Structure formats: structure tokens, C-alpha cells
Amino acid sequence: MEQKYPKTRSEDIVEIIHGVEVKDPYRWLEDTSDPEVQEWIAKQMEFSRKVVESYGDQEPIKERLRELSLFDAMSTKPVVIRKTESGYRFFYLFRYKDDPQMRLCYQDGFDGERVELVNPIDISSESSAKIDCYFPSWDGRKVIYGYSLEGREKTTLRVFDIKYNRLLDDEIANLVFASVVWSGDSSGFYYAVNAFRPDEDDTRVGSVLYHKIGTSNNCDITVYSKDDSRFSYIHLLGFESSNWIVLVNDRGKDKDLLVVHTNFISSETISYNLINNASFLRPRVKEKFLFVLYESPSSSRRVARYQIDSSAFDSIPEQCIILEQSESVFDDIAPLDESLLVVELRNAKSVLVRYILDSDKSEVLYGSDTTVHIKSLSTNDDAKFILFSANSYHRPVSQYVCFQTGKIVPFFEPELNLSPHKYTTEQIWFPSFDGKKIPMFILTKRNIDLEKPHPALLTVYGGFGISQYPAYSPLHVVWNELGGIFIYVNTRGGGEFGRKWHEAGMFEKKIDVIHDLISSADWLYENGFSSPEITGIRGSSNGGLIVTAAMGVFPQKFKSVFAINPLTDMIRYIEDSIATYWISEYGTPKQKEAFKWLYSYSPYHNVNLQEEVPHVMFYVAANDARVSPMHSLKQVANLQSNIGVQSNKSKALLWWKDTAGHTGESSMDNWIDFWALELMFHISSIGIELDDSKSIHNGLTREQNKG
Template identity: 25%
Template sequence: MKITLIAVGISAILMGCTNASNSSNPLSPISEAATASTQLQRMNISYPQTFKGDVKDNYFGTQVADPYRWLEDDMSSETGQWVKAENAVTQAYLAQVPSRDKLKERLKVLLDYEKVSAPFKEGKYTYFFKNDGLQNQAVLYRQIGDEEAQVFLDPNTFSDDGTTSLAGLDFSKDGSLVTYMISEGGSDWRKAITINVETKQTVSETLKDIKFSGISWLGNQGFYYSSYDKPQGSELSAKTDQHKLYFHRLDHKQTEDTLVFGGTDEQKNRYVSGEVTEDNQYLLISAAVSTSGNKLYLQDLSKPDSPLVTILDNTDSDTHLLDNEGSKLLLVTNLDAPNKRVISVDARHPQPKNWQDFIAQTDNVLDVSTGGGVIFASYMVDAISNVKQLDKNGKLIREVSLPGVGTASGFDGKKDQQTLYYSFTNYKTPSTIFSLDVQSGKSSVYLESKAKFDSDAYESKQVFYTSKDGTKVPMIITHKKGLKLDGSNPTMLYGYGGFNISLQPAFSSTNAAWLEQGGVYAVPNLRGGGEYGKAWHDAGTKLQKQNVFDDFIAAAEYLIAKNYTSPDYLAIRGGSNGGLLVGATMLQRPDLFKVALPAVGVLDMLRYHTFTAGAGWAYDYGTAQDSKKMFDYLMTYSPVQNVREGVNYPATLITTGDHDDRVVPAHSFKFAAELQAKNTGPNPMLIRIETNAGHGAGTPISKTIDQYADIFGFTLFNMGIKVK
């Protein structure tokens, strides 16, 4: 569920809560705003009256009510009115939070510094991204040698409000042409624009309706890209189920593009991608029905009308191209290697029976990159980076000396580059860019961060705690030095736990604002992630998903037991799959948390697969239609279906974007409606719906500042803590 882009790198007492009424008009009456008293510790909230319908679904003989089904219709005026009304209530509440403006000003200071990416070489130019400080989007610059850098692409000119972002960038092999993709309003749907790098003139018509796609060039003729057929009805929420790979010739219209893969029942897959080897000899096609596991095919581009050759005909593993030298292919795979390995095979006979280990599996998860004619094997050791430099035959040259304990990334480039670049960071250390001399292995500081944050005043340490079933789980805890362990520290527990995604330590200027307030920031590496390979991922999927919630709850209990915090000062936060994590755990253990912050969450587990590409998430979740056993299991934790009457839930601020076409906002809408209707305690149940925004990628800095000021302000206010 991700697209890669090279770039630089979110106690009030409430009275008089109104439950939803069963009105014949879906939005009658609507309270346009909450009324708030002038006392900082006491507010009156009147939630919008949300119509409850009588929709029910039958799952294996069980009737399940879905009273807020109408909120799934993002094109209806009723849903639009509801969004407006909910935002009015939320903004009226947040306007009374005294710390919000202070936090906003501090966030502006923390984010107002020059941010520069590692450089990368394309053709005769060296390119890099730079944000002068508070620019909504990073600008792409280029230079030759030591000449003064010039602006090449400025995404801030794409739209007046900064909500159109650069969402992908791919140069032709000789660097003379580039295709860049743009996202409007945070949508996953892209447009692709191809220009001559010298003249900046377009050399092809703008391609539309591209989604979940990279660009892979074949010489200067054109490129491969992927998309779905435009859905009927809502472009935001309608199901997109059949991904297709196309080849676009620069001198052709998009309507004339060649369909390379997909479009038949035999080739029906939700995720398809194509990659051309650096020498233009082979095309590798990956096809998957879910976010884990892919089939793999090869086509010899040096022979006209060459047939597709099957490398893998099943989705039992994740396998992709690393590099090639002539007909020798290097593939990265977790087939028979849950922590991944690199294999070599002849392209003429590429099936697994002919594979030979090139870099064998170890006890630690492997990630691999190439540059300068060598290979870099990056291992995760308890979520911490360890990097080895290997020669082109896979033999160890040296271990790369890193500046500390944290995350190192980069180590890639052209085969003839002798200087490569990588970045290093952790939760308290802003990212520093290093140059690496491939021949000597010597690293030098290329660019230090200009972040306005005193790292030396903070400490970050890794602990291991025990989950409910006895599993040891790592967690990194960051805070000011000299922290008093008296249970009164505001603590943000952040988690994800899914889709084989690993949370490695990285600095965030927004999180710095939390740390400056005396906050503790804790990140556990939950099951469902990729920190310990495929087995760790699988242990948090389908009928084992509760393990993820148990790991998160155990992390909270550890922080409380060690007196970092207490239930009155503990907040939980996560986005997307992490939003599900927060939603499920706040319902299962409302006594454990003061504040819950689910962002763009997958919250209706019975219907997630009916929207956009959601069916592709079934590897992690299963679906309610799979079997009665799977339905029963999903019903035990699905947030929308598990809000109970008469429970005092933690103060909740749900966040989503009205243009989120990854996890459609209906998830958040329905969860908010359920909480507002059923919660009887004094805590606020609010939803903040960002307009003209999507799942998060490409969010302009101005919106980021506003969002985090609201999130941190809401959290500290409900903990009764004044901003310093």
C-alpha cells in the first residue's frame, strides 16, 4: 500500500452530549457548532444529530446492523452536510484549547529550517530536493559539478494551496527525459507528465488515471506504468479490482497504449508492476492479489514479440528484481527464507529449481541495494540498522561504520558512481546525510541537519517487554534526560503492526514538539510488522490479529508499570492500519488510556474490502465472507461494530481526509457516529476531517502544522497539562 518518491523526507469535562435520533431526515436537526463555556476545564458539546438507518447484513445467519451505511456515499449532499457539521463541532472545541496557538507557533519554528535530500545523479546533472523551511512542498534542484544549483521542478507552483504534490519521479536511462507524477488533493490517482530535461518542454501528452504505479523506462522510446479502469460512480470509494500494466510510447496517445499484462480472468490481479533492467534487456512483471506475495514473469526485450516466461506462478513469496549482469539475474526473495535472501539465476531458465544462493538468509531481515558496482546488504537487528558492503560476487568487503544506533538508508546509485550517499537518524537525532567512498569505504558528513532541536538533551533507549502470550517485543522509548519516573509524564504510544512494515527509529520535527513538552514517545515493534521477517508478520494476521492488539496493550502496561506514565497521562496514536490498532485497543481497554488518536483508520472490518483496492488487504485481515470462523473473529475486534453503550471511552480525536481513496473516510465517519451515539462518559468524541486531503502523502507543511497543533493540543488539554 505505498508508492516511493525521492524527497525530503501529526481534562475537559463535557456535559449535555446529544445522542443520535432516528429522524426521517438524515441530518435533522444539525447542530452547526458546539457551545463552549469560558472555563478551560468545562465545555458543553452538542454533537450533530446523525440519522440511524435500518440497514442490516446477513453473515452466515447472523444479522449485523449498519445504521450509518449512508455515510459511505461520499457523493451525497447529506454526507457533505454531516462533514461540515462535525468539523464545526470539532473546531469550536479546539478553539477553546488554550495551548493550540502556542503549539502552532512552536511547530512553525521547529519545521522552519532548510531541509535537503541526498543528491542523485541522472545524465550530466546532479539533482536534490530542498525545502527552504516552511514551503508546502520540497523543490527539486539540479546542478553540474560545482555550478550554482537551479530550480528544476517546483511543486509549490502546481496549485495555489499546496495540495497538489509531486508523487513520483523517473528519469530515462540516459537522463535526457523525465516523467513526473502529480497527486491532487492527496489522491492516489495520478497524472504523469513527461518533459525534456534541457528544454522542460513536454514530449508527450499528460497521462491520466494512473494508480499504485511506478514508471519504468525502455530506452527513450517510452515507459511502462500501471493503472485500473476508471471506476463507475465515486472515484474516491468505488472498488478497483483489476490492475493492468501498459506501455506508453512517447509519440502515441494514451488511448493507443499497449496493454502488456492484465485484462483477462487469468491475469486478474489487484497489484501489477513492471520493471526494466538497467541494460534494457529484460522486463520483470510482478502480479499480486494482495499486499503480500506475488507472481513473477520475465520477458526478453531484445527479441521482438518474446513470450512471457513464468518465474513464479503462485503468491507464496515476495520476490523482486535486484539487478542483472547480462543473462544473470539477481532476485530478492523470502521463498524458503522468511528473513529474505538474494538468489542468482540465468534468465533463460529462471524457475526456482535453478536458483542458487547469492546472499544467504541470516537471523536478521535483509534489505539490499546496489551502486558503484557493489552491493549493500542492510540488516535489521532488533529494528536497528547494520550494513555490510559486498562485492559484485556477494563476498564481504567490509561492514559500514555507522555513527550510532539508529536507521541508515540509501546506499544506492548508478553502477559507475564512486561516491554514494546515505542518511542516518533515530528518534532524537535529526537526519544527517553522509557520503561514502565506495573504494575505501570511508564515510564523511555531507550535510548536517539544521533542525532546531537539542538532541543532547534527550535520550532514547530500547527495552524488551513480554506480551500476553509470552512473546518478547522490542520498544524504543525517547524522552528528556533526567526524566522523573513518577507516573505523571504525558506519553504518546505510537504503533502500526501490519503489512510487513517495519518501524525503524527516525527523527520527526513534529514529534520534537511533543518531546519538548516533557513528553515520552514510545514505539513498540508489534507483530504484524516486518522487523523479524515473514514469521513475525504472519503472527499478526487474520486469525492471529489479536496478537497485535495484545502487544500494544502490553506496551502500555509496561510503561505504566515502570512509572513512565499512568492511565491519566497515556495517549495512543496510529494511522491507517495503525488507526485500526488504536480503534481496537481503545475499545478493548478503555481504562488504560486517557486519549485515543486514530488517524485514517481501517475501522469497519466487515466492509473494508468493498472500497477501492481494500480487497488487496485480505492477506493481513481476511474478510467477513471467507468463512463463518473469519467473520466471527473479525466481529470480536472490528471497531465500528464493537462500540458499546454506557462505556467511558478515552478522549478521542479521529482524523481523516475527505479525499482519502486509500482508506476511505467512511471508516472514520461511521466510527465517530457510533462513539458519539453510545459513549456516556464525560470525554469528547470528535472527528477532524481535513478537506482536500488524502491518506497523508504530499500533505503541505501548512496543513501539517495545523493538524499537529490540534492533535497535541487536544491531547495535553485532556491530560490537564499546560503547554510550556
């Protein structure tokens, strides 16, 4: 039976750009506030819901996803440590099994009782509130927390007084990437004002302000304003023992590090630039020392130490290089007495290494015998320990304590119905189109017969120097339990191997990232792991660009494509002012050479109709503050007008989510719906039929193989 797509009008818009005719028939879909566009979205969703209903019952999938998602869990965000009169106080986000979102909690001591401070359900009864950040005062008696609604990345700061168990009246709204440092006496705090777009009408953008508790926001004092017109985000870090503030100006590709000191008595602000144009920068503070892990255009990653004397304002602090990476990539650091703990990336996997300063001694403390991602190192001026989180493909996030002796004990380990030993993770290095060896992690059930093809899902990011680390996800666990192979491809453009690996996937080399993904699929096919008719690809944001571009280059290589908030129109992506932040990654079509490479792979301008196009679903978060929904809307219209609408042909679907943002869903129930939708989309597109059983552990069969 023929299924008709909703009608989409096209316009005869043609521009001549650098001598090339560029058609744009669906430009009218760029304005999502237009009632006509909203009506079009509603009709698309009506069509998509009917298609999704035809997939069958999602409940068996959702039942298992709930088991794998709903358990007592700690966030991957760092545990913040404060020293109080009674000992150490630990602040963190925690979600109980049936919670839709993480709560802000604290506990006194390693074995102390968990105390709830803020429950997002009290902010929004519709489960749409999310705690984005938290900043305890130095004495641990107050905490600033930031929350956002419905996936919007605009944070509102509130102050909670722990000693008197009350919420204070202070409120600062509409902050982006909220960053806060308390004053030494906890009477006020510094905060950064950022914006997603350089043209936002707020004169405070690019500044650091000081707010005194109990006063009006109109009285907030500007203590720093950057004198650089280049668009950037400001991040702050503070010293407990002085009034110096560490400030990072982050422009994406390049970052600067400054230290700033404010004297309210003389109204004088002193600032020193310590590091400029670093491609990677991670500062840490311990007592009067500032430790900085950074990478410059002329060097690999190294660790510098500065002594920040609270009384010395007349000279730039002297830099002392205390450690330089060799073969492994330094990813994070934490000072601990006479040693430095370093998270190293070794072939895209983490290990925690202790280096004894002023010596050649080092030892691996954690991660040498497993595939894991170590992050969120945290400590305190007086602490003789650090906390860190560990995350792996088939084991959710756990938090650990590492003492100065090197002994490591659990701080929190989740319990759920999952046996990690029933799964395997293997790293394979495959040759890409140009012979370059690229790694990928292949996840399967243990004892699966890899002598015959299995349904495969490949996921990719490949941009902005962002590493695709080992991480737990119910999505790939369920796919494995269904008998499928799940692959994480560490293409060029990421940060797994440092600056050069990132640069190998920028500008005109972005096309190499696309071919890395295609080559990974070719390796699977050539080695009998899978085949094109049972393979899907998925990616989000820049990863969404990569998978939709790969679909345009070789549509016959894949059967399903799931693109989450992707970029697709690489000629008009710069029309969104946030793209100022991305030009250093992609280039600008205003320049002739950059236009050539952008136009050559832009998915909107490269629909390959010579081959059958895969099934594709565009998942769009209505509240995405980073990637405009116009990319998905225009490409859905473009594909629907070209690939036909017969029931046995490929389908291009739009899924519009009103309560989601760029970083994901607004509640655990929504996450479960999201994972179930994607799994059912791939299962249906590939032609897999679930067994008639309530338990997905019974696996899957392909319709083509049924007798």
C-alpha cells in the same frame, strides 16, 4: 455547561450473519456523496471546531513546529544517478525552507549547483500539488515526473526535456503507484497501469504499455498483460544496457518477479517467471545482472543473482543464491563491484553491512552505534559508490555517499534548531499478554526524571508486514520538549523481524496485536513511567484500527485516542472493492471462522460502556483512496450516541480534511496544522496546561498537580 453533539439519526438495520445478530444503525453514513451525509459532516466539523477552540492558543506549539519543520531538506526518496558526458548527474526532491512542497531538482557532480526542474507551486498555486515520482532517462537529458493534487493518489505523468529546458506535450493521467522504465535510446518509455480497486472500468489495468515521445496516448502499445485474475499492482525496473524489463506483480502478501523482453520489429514479447509467491521482494539492477532480495514461504530472506543476457531469449535465466540472512533481517541491498551492501534490521534498527562476494568477509559500515533507519540505496552501472539516506528519531533525513572503499561522506545534511544530544532513545522489551517479548522505543528529553509518571503517547501500526522504523517527526520532538514520553511500539504484524513476525499478527492473531499495545501501556504503568490518566494512543490506517480496538477492549487504560483514517467496521470493510487487497491480512466475514474473530474486535461492534471511554478524535482525509471515510463517520456517530455529552465526560470528535489523502497532508503548512491539532487534543484530553510562555521549552504542568 452541557455541549450537545449534532443530532444523528439511526436506522433499525439488523442482519443475521452466521447466526449472529449484527446491528448497523449508521449504515446511511457510508455514502459520503449523499447531501445528508455531507450536511452531517459539516455540523460535526462546526462542533469540533468549537471544542478545539476551547483548547486555547495553538500558536506557541505551531511556532516550535515551524522551527522543526521549515528548513532546507531532501526527500527520503532515492537519489537517481545517471551518467552524462560530463560526469554523474543526481536527481532528487528538495524543499527550501519556505517551500510548501518538494521541488524536483538535479545537480552535476557531488559539489555541483542545484538546478530546479519542476516547482509544484507552478502546477497548483494553492500548494496542493505534490511530486510523487521521477524517472530520468538513461542519458540524463530528460526526466518524467508524476504529480498529484490534494492528497489524491492519482498521478499525472509529464516529460521535461532538460537539454532544451522545456516541458513536452506528452501527458498520461490517472496512474496509481506510477512506475516507468525508459527505452534504451530515450525515445519512449514503458509504464504500468494499476488501480486501487479491481472493479475500476479501465481495460488497461494490469498491463504495461509503451509510449513513444511526441505521439498520442491512443498509439501506446500494450507489451504485457498479466494472465492472473488475482488483483495486484505492477512495479517496473529497467536495464540500461538491454531491453529487458523487471516486473513485480504485488498482491500484498504475495509477490511474483518476472523479466519481460519486447521486440518491436517482430512484435514479440517474451516473459519468464523467476520468483513466485514471495512475501518480501526487492530487485536491484547492476549492468547485466539482476540482484533480488526475497523471502519465500519456505525460506528466510536471501539474495539471488541472475545474469540477464540481452541476446539470450530461449531459456529462463539461471538463479544463483549469493547470500542468505542469519540472525538479522535483510531489508535492502545494493551491488557495488565485488561486494554487496546490505541494510540489516537488528532489533528494528538499521545497520549498513558490506559483504565481499565469494568470501566470508563482511563489515558494518554505518549504524552500529545509533538508532537509525537506512533506506533508499541507489547506484548506477558505472558508479563506484552508492547513495543512501539515514533517518533517526531526533535527526532529520540526511543523504550519504558510500564509496567502494567503505568510506562514507555526507551528500546532504539539514541544518535546523535542534540538538539531538538533548534527547534519548531507549529500546525496551516488554512481555505481552502471552509472555512474548515485544520491543518498543522510548523517546524522552535527556535527564528527565523517570522516577515519576509523565504524560505518554504510544504509536502503533502492526500490520501488512510494514515495519515501524526510526524516523524523525516534529510531533514527537515537541512532545518530548513538553516533558512527555513518546513510545513507538513494534507490535507483531509488522515487518521488523521478517515474515513470521508479520504472520503472528494476521487473521485471528490480529487481536494479539491489540493486546501487544495494551501490554506496552501496562509495562509503562507498572514501571512508573506513566499512568492511564495521562496516556494517549495514536495510529493511522491499520494502526487506527488497533488503537480504536484497544479503546474498545480496555477503555480505562487510556485517556486520549487519535485515530487517523482508521478501519472500524470489520464486518462491512469488504464492501469497498479495495478490500480485495486486505483479505489476506484480516480474513473475510463471509467465512464463519473469520467472522468470529473479526466481530470479536471490530471497534464499531465493541463499544465498552462499562468504563469511562477515553477522549477520541477521528482525523479523516476526504481524498483517501484506500480506507473509506465511512469507518470514521459510523464510529463517531456510534460513540456519540453512547458516551454522553457532559462537558466533564469523554468526547468523540470528527475532524474532516478536504485537501488530504491517505499518505498525509498536501503542504507543510497543513502538516504543521495537523501536528498542532493532535498535540493540543492530547494536551487538553489528558488535562495538561501549557505554561504562559511563548516558548514551549518551558514545559507543561498537569492541572491535577497545581496547588
